[in-house]
Amino acid sequence: MSPSLSREGTLSELGRALLRWLAGWWRILFLGALTLVLALSPSTYYRANRQALARNIYLDTAPNLLWFTVLSALISLVLIHIVVVTAVSYGLAQYALEMVVRVLVLELIPLTAAVFAAVRVTLPNGTEIAELRARGEFDSLQQRGLDPLQHEVLPRIVSGVFCVLMLASVASVLTLVLAYLQVYGFTPEGLARYTRDVGRVFNPPLALIFALKTFFLALAVALIPVASVLYDLPRRARTSAELQGLVRMFLAILLIEAVSLASNYY
Amino acid sequence: MNEKPSAPPSPVAHVEVKAALLLLLLLLLLCGSILYVMYARGVFESTQELVLLADDSEGVRPGMDLTFSGFPIGRVRRIELDADGAARIIVDIPRKDAHWLRESSVFTLTRGLVGTTSIKAFTGIPSDPPLPDGAVRKVLVGDATAEIPRLVAAARELVQNLNAISAPDSPLNASLANAQAVSGKLKERGALEFLFGNEAAAKRIVATVERTQALIARLDALTTKADAQVFGTDGVMNEMRATVVELKATLGDARATLKRVDGLLQEVQAVASNARGATTDLDALRAEVEANLRKIEHLVDEVNRKWPFARDTELKLP
Numbered sequence: 001m002s003p004s005l006s007r008e009g010t011l012s013e014l015g016r017a018l019l020r021w022l023a024g025w026w027r028i029l030f031l032g033a034l035t036l037v038l039a040l041s042p043s044t045y046y047r048a049n050r051q052a053l054a055r056n057i058y059l060d061t062a063p064n065l066l067w068f069t070v071l072s073a074l075i076s077l078v079l080i081h082i083v084v085v086t087a088v089s090y091g092l093a094q095y096a097l098e099m100v101v102r103v104l105v106l107e108l109i110p111l112t113a114a115v116f117a118a119v120r121v122t123l124p125n126g127t128e129i130a131e132l133r134a135r136g137e138f139d140s141l142q143q144r145g146l147d148p149l150q151h152e153v154l155p156r157i158v159s160g161v162f163c164v165l166m167l168a169s170v171a172s173v174l175t176l177v178l179a180y181l182q183v184y185g186f187t188p189e190g191l192a193r194y195t196r197d198v199g200r201v202f203n204p205p206l207a208l209i210f211a212l213k214t215f216f217l218a219l220a221v222a223l224i225p226v227a228s229v230l231y232d233l234p235r236r237a238r239t240s241a242e243l244q245g246l247v248r249m250f251l252a253i254l255l256i257e258a259v260s261l262a263s264n265y266y
Numbered sequence: 267m268n269e270k271p272s273a274p275p276s277p278v279a280h281v282e283v284k285a286a287l288l289l290l291l292l293l294l295l296l297c298g299s300i301l302y303v304m305y306a307r308g309v310f311e312s313t314q315e316l317v318l319l320a321d322d323s324e325g326v327r328p329g330m331d332l333t334f335s336g337f338p339i340g341r342v343r344r345i346e347l348d349a350d351g352a353a354r355i356i357v358d359i360p361r362k363d364a365h366w367l368r369e370s371s372v373f374t375l376t377r378g379l380v381g382t383t384s385i386k387a388f389t390g391i392p393s394d395p396p397l398p399d400g401a402v403r404k405v406l407v408g409d410a411t412a413e414i415p416r417l418v419a420a421a422r423e424l425v426q427n428l429n430a431i432s433a434p435d436s437p438l439n440a441s442l443a444n445a446q447a448v449s450g451k452l453k454e455r456g457a458l459e460f461l462f463g464n465e466a467a468a469k470r471i472v473a474t475v476e477r478t479q480a481l482i483a484r485l486d487a488l489t490t491k492a493d494a495q496v497f498g499t500d501g502v503m504n505e506m507r508a509t510v511v512e513l514k515a516t517l518g519d520a521r522a523t524l525k526r527v528d529g530l531l532q533e534v535q536a537v538a539s540n541a542r543g544a545t546t547d548l549d550a551l552r553a554e555v556e557a558n559l560r561k562i563e564h565l566v567d568e569v570n571r572k573w574p575f576a577r578d579t580e581l582k583l584p
Binding site: 050059162169 | 278281282284285286288289291292295296298299302303305306307308328329330331338341
């Protein structure tokens with residue numbers, strides 16, 4: 001083979017890879033839009049589907065909620081203690097609380113909740129979907145007149161989003177309570193000042209960015225693992241499709257974090 | 267990883283109720299958090315506005331506190347530029363805390379070396395009228411970092427001055443050398459010779475002083491004699507006292523004489539008034555005489571006209 005032909009072959013291979021990569025992202029976005037439409041459509045919530053949705057929401061969230069709450073409380077306690085002690089030793093005690101709220105509630109907890117939900121819920125959901133497709137259950141559902149997207153995929157994506165939002169909300173509230181107790185102790189005397197400090201941190205742009213970031217993180221970790229295995233051929237390297245989904249998910253998390261940090265601090 | 271059987275799914279008791287409870291919990295947490303943040307941001311508080319004018323609003327951010335005695339009593343809502351280019355810092359003061367601010371309150375903007383800028387309020391006279399809504403006040407800027415260059419410049423100037431003063435050819439050194447020379451001369455020759463430059467002049471001064479002393483002694487004697495002459499038994503003062511007594515008696519006589527003259531003058535005044543009345547009568551008499559004379563003259567004229575020897579006074583045309 002001549003060098004020019006080999007170069008052309010490499011280039012065309014690269015081009016095809018790029019196209020496949022872009023097509024994968026497009027499928028993810030398309031599935032996201034489709035899921036949103038289905039989630040907002042009342043016809044989705046017929047009895048059998050409603051039960052499937054409730055079952056997914058309960059089974060994906062409830063067992064993880066306690067563990068995640070305990071773990072995040074322990075990590076928060078350690079971090080709050082480190083931040084408060086360091087700030088006091090530098091004579092900057094008045095900024096300790098603001099730093100705790102910014103570092104833990106705004107940055108770490110949504111990210112941790114998203115990664116935790118991905119590992120415990122959404123990646124296994126993706127594997128399940130891939131197995132269902134591999135067993136041909138999607139075809140049998142279609143033969144029975146049921147939409148596999150509505151019946152199997154949507155409940156898993158919705159429960160993934162719900163799980164992230166639930167874990168992040170509970171852990172954030174718990175961290176705010178722990179921060180107050182660490183700084184002021186078991187007394188209501190510091191509540192007014194603490195409330196004022198929290199209010200100063202959560203200015204409207206920051207609160208909006210925080211809410212959007214948490215929502216998009218939840219959407220990314222719930223959607224990408226499922227979407228990555230849904231459109232690939234079942235026989236064609238299923239493991240590679242899952243790995244691809246994992247990489248795409250972490251890439252999306254990184255992108256969301258970068259955008260939120262840039263919006264908050266620049 | 268979750269091990270969930272794909273089909274058929276294992277039944278979960280009351281799954282819909284449990285899922286609904288989870289949804290409710292999430293809704294509760296989200297709504298509670300939103301309401302708490304809104305409360306913390308002061309959305310539900312009734313506030314009044316205070317506008318602070320500053321030349322430079324660097325370090326001031328919306329949301330930062332206005333403190334009074336270390337307690338936050340207000341929050342910066344907005345920063346804008348006014349028509350003159352000054353920064354307008356608009357602060358929301360909750361009405362429940364507004365009573366701490368009075369007409370005479372002073373506001374400062376302090377920038378620390380470490381940490382954020384802070385706006386503080388001070389009220390010196392708590393009995394002043396309360397600050398009205400929408401009041402505009404100038405804020406005093408105290409900048410710790412801005413002081414450093416000024417301090418360094420002042421210190422450098424001071425060191426330069428000290429160097430100039432302590433240099434070997436400095437005026438201070440020359441003055442000290444002169445002072446040393448002067449003190450040496452003083453020690454050797456005495457102050458007078460040092461002041462007048464030569465010995466002869468110093469001697470003249472000493473002679474002058476001696477003569478002045480003699481003069482003072484003579485003046486002293488002279489004063490003693492004058493004292494005896496003035497205040498002695500036959501001195502001028504006793505004679506003066508006797509003269510004054512005599513003068514007082516003479517003045518009494520003069521006063522009596524003057525009283526008599528006064529009576530005389532009153533009489534003269536009465537005579538003068540009589541003479542004025544007589545003069546008035548004379549005027550009336552004279553008027554009557556003049557009237558009679560005019561009548562006589564008229565009569566004579568009439569007689570002349572009617573008399574046969576009267577001249578023909580008529581003019582006849584030719």
